[in-house]
Amino acid sequence: MNTIQLECFLAVSDSLNFARAAEQLHITQPAVSHQIQSLEAELNTRLFVRTTRSVELTPAGFAFISDAKDILGRTRAAKARISSSDPGHISEFSIGCPGIPEQNLLPPVLRRLTEEFPRLHPLIKMGPLPIMQNQLQEEALHVLFGFTEEREENTAVPRASSKKTGAFALLAKTPVACILSPEHPLASRKSLSCRDLKDLSILACEPRQTHPVISAVIAPLIGQRSLENIFFCDNLSAILILARAGLGFSLVPDIPGQRALGLSYIPMENTPPLHFGLYYKNRSTHPALKRFIELMQKEFVCP
Structure with a gap:
């Protein structure tokens, strides 16, 4: 099994079209077909059902997607660890961003x-937090934005997870x-209590x-x-859209400098602050991780 086979498999599984996968990977369609066939032979199972009109994943193919991404x-x-000391090679640095506020923090630091x-x-x-926590453990991510319920650096327990994700650098x-x-x-x-919100959607x-x-307050x-009077949303982006439309309220972490435009942020009374930072x-x-953490922390210290 090699990376070319896996890249071809993921490209086809994403588009369910061999021609589009070949175009995406900048290789020929027969080359994609050959890589898929050799991968299926090595795994001794069919990953796709191919007809003249369609391509579909088999159950085994669908199950193999997460394995291929992990590998x-x-x-x-x-490769990043090995080649980072060689000036002739690029050094990939993977950053996990669960939401829009985290993404907005990156441009000045990355510059x-x-x-x-x-x-x-x-x-x-970008993706669901549990998946990115696993990627951090497997070193498919170098660093991950998140919140912790504990206050001491390097002893953090991540939100929405009972297992330790890694060390934690506090940002705010x-x-x-x-x-x-x-x-x-x-x-x-200037502030609100739960009683103030009792009649709102x-x-x-x-x-x-x-x-x-936040869950303890919202539940x-x-x-x-x-x-x-309840609008269930898939993510924060959907919540921000509906809040701007005046359809209701929500509770969110008020990350410094990352308020969404077109909304008012009112502090909640009797609610402890959340600790926002970086897991690694x-x-x-x-080699760039230590400096990345330092630059991110400086962003929150500087006015």
Whole structure:
């Protein structure tokens, strides 16, 4: 099994079209077919059902997607570690970003980081937090934005997970805020309590994407409402859209400098701050990791 086979498999599984996969990989269609056939022979199973009109994943093929991604991730991480000291090679640096606020923090830091490490190629990874936690453990990610429920650096327990993800570098203590349309009567308040929100429609994400502190506040509020007054959202982006539309409120971490435009952020009373920062396995996994952490921390210290 080699990386070319895996790249071809993932490209075809994504598009379910051999021609498009070949175009994406800049190789010929027969070359893609050959790599898939050799991979199937090595695994002794069919990964795709191919007809003249369609391509479909078999159950084995669908199950193999996560394995293929994991193998490629580990291979890339190993290559980055080995080649980073060679000035003739690029050095990939993988950053896990669960949401939009984290992504917005990156441009100034990456600009400075790539000036100091000219061969650095940042890879911005997005996806469900549990998957990215596993990728960090397997070193397919070098660093991951997240929250912790503990205050001491290097003893962190990640949100939405009971297992230790890795060391933790604190960036900021972020208050929990209620987000509302600026036109809402409560938008001018300096702070809010749960009692103030009892008659408003609520915008809620699934618990896996919500910090336990926020979930503990939101859960009883959801229980007090009928379904017509609850808008279930897949992610923070959907919540921000509905909040701007004036359809309800939600509770979010108020990360410094990362408030969404077109919304009012009002601090919640009697709610402890969340600890926002960076998870990593150890600072030696990539030569640029230590400097990345330092630059990110400086962003939060500087006005």
